[in-house]
Amino acid sequence: MKFTILQNDLLEALQRISGVVPTRSTTPILENILFELDEEKLKITGTDLEISITTGVTPKKIEQTGSIALPARVITEMIRSLPAIPVQFELDETKRVRITTDQGYYQVAGISRNEFPDNPSLSEARSIELKNDLLRRMFSKTIFAVSSEELRPALMGVYMQIMPDEFRMVATDGHRLSKIIDSSFRFDEAGIQMIIPPKAVQIALKNLNEEGNIKLQLNQGGLCFIFDNTTLYTRLVEGEYPDYEKVIPRDNDKKMVVDRSLLMATVKRVSLFSSALTHQVRFSLSQNRLAVCSEDADIGGEAREELNVEYNDEPMELGYNAQYILDILKHVDDDKVVFTLKNPVRAAVVKPLSQKENESFMMLIMPIKLNSQEHQ
Amino acid sequence: MASIHLLSDLMMKRIAAGEVVERPASVAKELIENALDAGSSRILLRIEESGVSLIEVTDDGNGMTEEDVLLCCRRHATSKIRDEEDLEAITTLGFRGEALASISAVSRMVITTCHQSENEGTQVLLESGEIREVLKVAPRKGTTVSVRDLFAAVPARRKFLKTPVTELRHLIRVFRTMVLSHPKIDWTLQVNGDKTMHLLRNTLEERLNDVLGDSRELIHIHRSVSGLNIEAWISRPGDGRKSRENQFVFINGRAVQNRSLSHAVLSAYGNRLGRGEYPVYILYIEMDPRLVDVNVHPMKSEVRFQDEHLIYNLIRKITEDALRGPAVIPDLHLITKKRGSNLRFRGNETPRLSSQLSLEAQSTETAPLPASVSFREGEKRFPELWQIHNRYILSQIKSGITIIDQHVAHERILYEKVLACKKSAPGGSQQLLFPQTLQLSIDDYSTLTEINTALERIGFGLKEFGKQTVVIESVPLDIRKGNEKDILLDILDDYRENRGTGEDFWDAVAKSYACKSAVKSGDSLTLPEMTSLIDQLFATSEPYFCPHGRPIIVNLSLEEIDRRFGR
Ligand SMILES: Nc1ncnc2c1ncn2[C@@H]1O[C@H](COP(=O)(O)OP(=O)(O)O)[C@@H](O)[C@H]1O
Numbered sequence: 043m044k045f046t047i048l049q050n051d052l053l054e055a056l057q058r059i060s061g062v063v064p065t066r067s068t069t070p071i072l073e074n075i076l077f078e079l080d081e082e083k084l085k086i087t088g089t090d091l092e093i094s095i096t097t098g099v100t101p102k103k104i105e106q107t108g109s110i111a112l113p114a115r116v117i118t119e120m121i122r123s124l125p126a127i128p129v130q131f132e133l134d135e136t137k138r139v140r141i142t143t144d145q146g147y148y149q150v151a152g153i154s155r156n157e158f159p160d161n162p163s164l165s166e167a168r169s170i171e172l173k174n175d176l177l178r179r180m181f182s183k184t185i186f187a188v189s190s191e192e193l194r195p196a197l198m199g200v201y202m203q204i205m206p207d208e209f210r211m212v213a214t215d216g217h218r219l220s221k222i223i224d225s226s227f228r229f230d231e232a233g234i235q236m237i238i239p240p241k242a243v244q245i246a247l248k249n250l251n252e253e254g255n256i257k258l259q260l261n262q263g264g265l266c267f268i269f270d271n272t273t274l275y276t277r278l279v280e281g282e283y284p285d286y287e288k289v290i291p292r293d294n295d296k297k298m299v300v301d302r303s304l305l306m307a308t309v310k311r312v313s314l315f316s317s318a319l320t321h322q323v324r325f326s327l328s329q330n331r332l333a334v335c336s337e338d339a340d341i342g343g344e345a346r347e348e349l350n351v352e353y354n355d356e357p358m359e360l361g362y363n364a365q366y367i368l369d370i371l372k373h374v375d376d377d378k379v380v381f382t383l384k385n386p387v388r389a390a391v392v393k394p395l396s397q398k399e400n401e402s403f404m405m406l407i408m409p410i411k412l413n414s415q416e417h418q
Numbered sequence: 419m420a421s422i423h424l425l426s427d428l429m430m431k432r433i434a435a436g437e438v439v440e441r442p443a444s445v446a447k448e449l450i451e452n453a454l455d456a457g458s459s460r461i462l463l464r465i466e467e468s469g470v471s472l473i474e475v476t477d478d479g480n481g482m483t484e485e486d487v488l489l490c491c492r493r494h495a496t497s498k499i500r501d502e503e504d505l506e507a508i509t510t511l512g513f514r515g516e517a518l519a520s521i522s523a524v525s526r527m528v529i530t531t532c533h534q535s536e537n538e539g540t541q542v543l544l545e546s547g548e549i550r551e552v553l554k555v556a557p558r559k560g561t562t563v564s565v566r567d568l569f570a571a572v573p574a575r576r577k578f579l580k581t582p583v584t585e586l587r588h589l590i591r592v593f594r595t596m597v598l599s600h601p602k603i604d605w606t607l608q609v610n611g612d613k614t615m616h617l618l619r620n621t622l623e624e625r626l627n628d629v630l631g632d633s634r635e636l637i638h639i640h641r642s643v644s645g646l647n648i649e650a651w652i653s654r655p656g657d658g659r660k661s662r663e664n665q666f667v668f669i670n671g672r673a674v675q676n677r678s679l680s681h682a683v684l685s686a687y688g689n690r691l692g693r694g695e696y697p698v699y700i701l702y703i704e705m706d707p708r709l710v711d712v713n714v715h716p717m718k719s720e721v722r723f724q725d726e727h728l729i730y731n732l733i734r735k736i737t738e739d740a741l742r743g744p745a746v747i748p749d750l751h752l753i754t755k756k757r758g759s760n761l762r763f764r765g766n767e768t769p770r771l772s773s774q775l776s777l778e779a780q781s782t783e784t785a786p787l788p789a790s791v792s793f794r795e796g797e798k799r800f801p802e803l804w805q806i807h808n809r810y811i812l813s814q815i816k817s818g819i820t821i822i823d824q825h826v827a828h829e830r831i832l833y834e835k836v837l838a839c840k841k842s843a844p845g846g847s848q849q850l851l852f853p854q855t856l857q858l859s860i861d862d863y864s865t866l867t868e869i870n871t872a873l874e875r876i877g878f879g880l881k882e883f884g885k886q887t888v889v890i891e892s893v894p895l896d897i898r899k900g901n902e903k904d905i906l907l908d909i910l911d912d913y914r915e916n917r918g919t920g921e922d923f924w925d926a927v928a929k930s931y932a933c934k935s936a937v938k939s940g941d942s943l944t945l946p947e948m949t950s951l952i953d954q955l956f957a958t959s960e961p962y963f964c965p966h967g968r969p970i971i972v973n974l975s976l977e978e979i980d981r982r983f984g985r
Pocket residue numbers: 422448452453456477479480481482490491495496497498511512513514515516517518519561
């Protein structure tokens with residue numbers, strides 16, 4: 043293997059895969075990056091066995107094809123610290139790679155390509171074509187609600203449902219939930235559903251183009267995103283996604299409409315004075331008024347702000363985790379947000395006042411039952 | 419079965435002497451043993467007011483003739499052994515001929531029984547051991563023994579009884595042990611006329627589930643060696659519980675306690691057990707009765723083996739083999755669970771250091787910190803904190819460095835929080851989108867009923883859903899997501915252990931909750947989490963010691979460090 047490549051081209055490619063390469067692994071080979079050179083292109087691959095990314099880059103000059111795995115950290119650090127100059131890679135028979143620039147050389151020991159895990163085979167995969175902007179939107183409206191707790195593995199991913207006449211995504215961690223449906227979507231084959239790990243979703247978000255289409259390939263347990271220069275393979279989360287429709291309340295009959303940015307700023311300020319462990323804030327709702335309060339007994343902090351809302355029902359006291367409220371508000375595009383409520387222990391349904399065309403987007407947040415209610 | 423006779427003087431001397439009726443649970447145990455010895459296939463235990471007003475066992479066994487029933491409450495009256503030779507090879511649970519005599523002496527007893535050879539039943543009423551009345555009654559297969567007003571006439575004994583709750587717990591423990599010892603029988607338990615539990619004849623696996631709850635998966639072992647038949651269920655490494663409650667040894671159908679057997683199992687687990695973690699094990703050993711002596715203690719729960727070494731090594735060996743074998747590899751779904759660890763993602767935790775800092779200014783006036791360990795000695799900026807080994811928080815202080823144990827620190831915080839619930843308004847309760855259903859063992863269930871009000875005040879929202887099934891609808895804010903079920907089970911376990919030592923109710927609940935819900939050593943903490951933990955720790959009444967008395971903070975002075983470096 044021998045080639046010459048521009049420092050910035052290679053760095054860009056290395057950065058595309060750096061997110062998956064584990065810095066310390068019980069399988070040390072995974073701390074390496076696989077370099078594969080054919081007559082036209084250099085392909086580099088990183089994997090943690092769950093997710094692998096392969097990305098292509100065109101060298102300035104190719105003299106001899108070949109392949110080798112090189113330690114990720116050293117190579118990335120070294121290339122990063124070079125100026126934008128051509129860099130030559132040359133592999134010798136003893137699996138050492140000499141990297142030469144006009145300033146000097148660096149030599150590292152490589153590992154045979156055979157020891158690097160093979161890319162998962164995608165034979166017998168189903169292909170699906172999706173619009174880039176749609177996929178991006180759906181991912182970004184759900185990923186925040188994915189559970190990070192390993193105890194319920196099925197919740198540790200975004201649930202994607204492709205149906206003949208709609209496209210859905212759902213994520214939940216058991217305290218909140220986000221669901222988005224695109225109803226203009228059409229799909230000719232039988233429905234497909236899968237649970238995609240959040241890390242893969244994040245990497246996909248980084249790589250998705252603004253427009254155009256993307257091809258996905260799906261087989262038993264794995265999903266592949268085919269971007270322009272890069273393919274991302276991820277294993278899917280196993281297990282059955284819970285019946286989320288069942289927990290979405292249908293009879294919430296009290297409605298609060300509030301200005302999104304106003305509420306967000308208020309909650310942000312007030313929550314500074316809530317406990318850093320629980321982030322608990324209290325909403326006191328009365329005729330067209332909402333008071334947001336918090337207190338942190340441990341440090342003696344306390345805060346209260348009031349704002350105007352549209353609300354025409356009986357007064358109510360509700361407790362929420364401020365982080366959840368902020369997360370949810372962040373994902374609403376509309377200026378006005380609608381909370382539909384039932385009582386202080388029932389999930390609140392949160393939606394933008396006006397939905398985008400062909401889209402239905404809703405979030406759920408479970409309240410915190412407040413102490414005062416127990417004594418009422 | 420042979421008829422009842424009085425044992426000879428010689429035999430009487432050979433039998434381990436002593437009192438067997440110390441509490442309602444021991445009465446239940448003796449009565450159930452008699453029912454089992456009578457070859458019953460259905461047994462009902464009824465209890466009223468934790469046994470002091472009524473303990474009653476009904477069976478469908480062989481029954482007694484009128485002649486026998488008149489004899490059975492005499493001391494040393496038994497149908498089960500006759501001579502020395504019988505004593506060397508005991509095949510029944512009873513053999514001492516003393517239980518009915520001892521029980522009837524301290525209660526009002528009614529025995530209703532019918533023997534198959536007779537076409538009428540007999541009912542005998544006894545008071546303080548004396549027969550008061552004998553009636554003829556309609557024939558009904560089997561025997562009912564009711565014991566009322568236990569110790570009523572012996573105030574000195576009654577005084578020694580613990581709270582009704584404790585006595586009931588002992589009773590349930592006896593029932594549960596008996597159920598496990600004879601899984602092939604239809605068992606019914608009735609407490610105060612309503613709370614009934616009915617356990618139909620089932621496979622042993624299902625029976626284990628009834629008794630232990632569904633929470634853990636056990637490894638099954640079956641071996642026949644050296645004339646012994648051993649069947650066992652043991653927990654996987656890492657699946658242990660926090661108490662010894664779920665450890666049972668049965669020899670020829672008798673529940674026994676034997677240190678050497680427990681030790682054999684424990685040493686097979688070796689360092690596979692975490693600190694304070696106990697394996698679950700249920701051992702069934704069938705062996706020649708001549709090789710095991712049960713006539714050691716009047717309670718008949720201690721045994722001596724003729725060849726203790728052999729049994730010890732055998733049990734240890736088969737446990738070790740099982741723990742090394744393929745059964746230990748967790749099921750696929752557990753693997754998927756583990757696999758997730760590569761994907762650990764904390765998308766929703768925005769660092770909140772800035773807000774912490776802004777709170778600092780405010781807190782120093784309202785809640786001054788204890789002078790001796792102030793992190794803010796003359797410092798404007800927040801001190802640097804490091805988490806080491808995901809276990810300790812380390813920081814520089816004026817005099818050197820300070821090391822805080824994160825688990826016990828959090829334990830102290832939560833402990834005081836719960837104690838505060840006792841007096842004033844409880845903390846909030848996070849509602850769950852997906853309520854968690856939990857199938858409890860008999861023990862766990864009865865503990866839950868005992869402490870449910872306290873759990874509610876702490877923030878658990880539990881709903882009963884049919885027998886022994888509860889649904890967790892909400893949890894205290896301190897509990898980590900997804901962990902709700904395990905924490906609740908651990909609290910129940912731990913509470914039983916604490917409570918056994920006679921602690922104050924709230925104190926026991928607070929300790930259990932704090933210990934189980936606190937961050938563990940091994941949990942990684944973000945900087946805001948660490949700062950908040952330390953803030954809260956110093957707001958507690960006793961930041962230096964955890965509720966169990968272990969130190970929370972250790973300071974290492976510069977002098978000490980200098981000395982170590984030989985400066
Ligand atoms: N439920 C029963 N069914 C039939 N016989 C019984 C029952 N309970 C007690 N007996 C008879 O009463 C005798 C005395 O019982 P007990 O005092 O418990 O002594 P032991 O069980 O040690 O023989 C037993 O040996 C048995 O013959």
